Every structure is written in structure tokens, then in C-alpha cells.
Amino acid sequence: MSPTMLQQADAHHRSLSEPKNGPFTYTDPLSEVPTLSGVDTSIDGSTPIIDMEGLLGPQRSEFVKQIGHACEKNGFFAVKNHGIPEMKINNMLDTARDFFHLPEEERLKFRSSDPNSIIRLVTACQESELDVTYGVRTHTDPTLITILMQDDVPGLQVINDDKWIDVNPIPNAVVVHVGDMLQALSNCRYKSLLHQAIVNCEKERVSIASYCYPSDDAEIGPAKKLIDDDHPAIYKDFTYKEFHESMWRVKCSTAKRLDLFKAESA
Ligand SMILES: O=C(O)CCC(=O)C(=O)O
């Protein structure tokens, strides 16, 4: 997997979905962004950890259950023993860090015009009038899932039980987020994770997010098996292309993007 697009901090989300004809506000309005004092740092142990070591063994159904439970309760989980060699992850993070230290004109040579490119790099240290500096402002991902690799500098925060919590890096683990498309497919049983990344000026932070998207013509919508009289479809069927185009057209907070695809009866 080689990076197809390299970008920094907030530019990350704008350029993901910025149409050729104008800018698009992809993140939630600042008024909805919580301040640092609203972050509960005391419950860091709450990151669900899935150890993939025995995934292919007799315990497989147990893993699947654990993953389902984490998606339902937390909207994210960390994966250990995922099979990606530690050295590879470290090399990627080092390459990303080196890249950001290149002069700007060198960096621009690596930009891709493909808005669907799957890897984005985030690092930042900017002066800010807020009490925190946002590497990536509050948002949900427009993906099925997002796989995040991060170095050892904390910064990722997620909403859990209506509170912001820090997701401190776990050595050799990657973090998986539920994205908007999985929320639709699961008929809202799994919620797209509201998250943000903060940075500080003392220590640079590098993270690499791999966005896993459906193809443009993929039919998204609640899985038929999940629908019955007690669980009516919350979303109508749509293609990923329709969703993606609406992201460009309609200005709304990321957490409300899927509302445009609600079933009439919902
Ligand atoms: O840097 C991070 O931890 C989060 C990045 C992120 O949320 C994203 O790329 O969508």
C-alpha cells in the first residue's frame, strides 16, 4: 500500500472532498467542537482491544462477536497482532515524518488529484487562539471503516458515552473506526465514530489513516437481514457515488451527512 496523497493537518479533510469548483466545509462547526476541559482523560483504559492472534483458529466466532460488540458499543477498537510487521508501520510513519520536513515545493510534487486516495497523513503544530490546536477537527469518516496508524504521541480523541476520551497509542496496534457507510449498512446498529485529533507544539504527531471505501456503484443501505417489523429500515438504498456527490453539494456537519439518505418512514 503506497500513499497516494500526502497532506497536512486541516487541509486533510478539505481536500478530501473539495470539488474542483469551490471549497467544501467538511468538518463540524467550531461551535460544536468541545474544549479540552470537556475531555475525560481518566478512562483511557476504555479502548477495546481485539487480539487477532487466534483469528483463524477455533475461536474465530468469538473474535467476530468481540468486533461486533466493540463496533456497537464504542464505534472503534484497537487491533493487536494484526499481521502488519512492526517495522513496516514504523517505516511508514518515519517516511511520513521525513516527508513533512521537506520544503513545501518538494512536498507539493507528491500531491495527487485523486480525491479517493486512501492514505492521508496528519501532523501539525500551529499557533492557535483556542486552548487546543486541532490536527483534525471533529468529524465522522465517510468510509466503511478507517484504519489508523499513529506514532507514540497522543492526540486522537473519540466520543464515548457522550464524553470525549483520549485514545492513547498502544504499541504495535492499529485503531479501526466505524465510518458512515457501516452505520448505514448496519441500520445504525454501529454508529459512525465522532472523533478529532489534537496536537501540541512540544511534540510533533504523525498518523496515517487508511480510508476503506466501497466502490462508486456499490449499493449501500441497511442489510436486509437486519430489517423486520421491530427494526424498520432507517436509511433508503443509495449508491456510494450518490453519497459522495452529496458530500460535495450539501454543506452540513459530517455527523448529519447520512440524514440525507433516511428512509421516508424513518
Ligand atoms: O490523526 C488522527 O488520529 C485522526 C485522523 C483522522 O481522523 C482522519 O484522517 O480521518
Ligand SMILES: [Fe+2]
Ligand atoms: Fe477521521
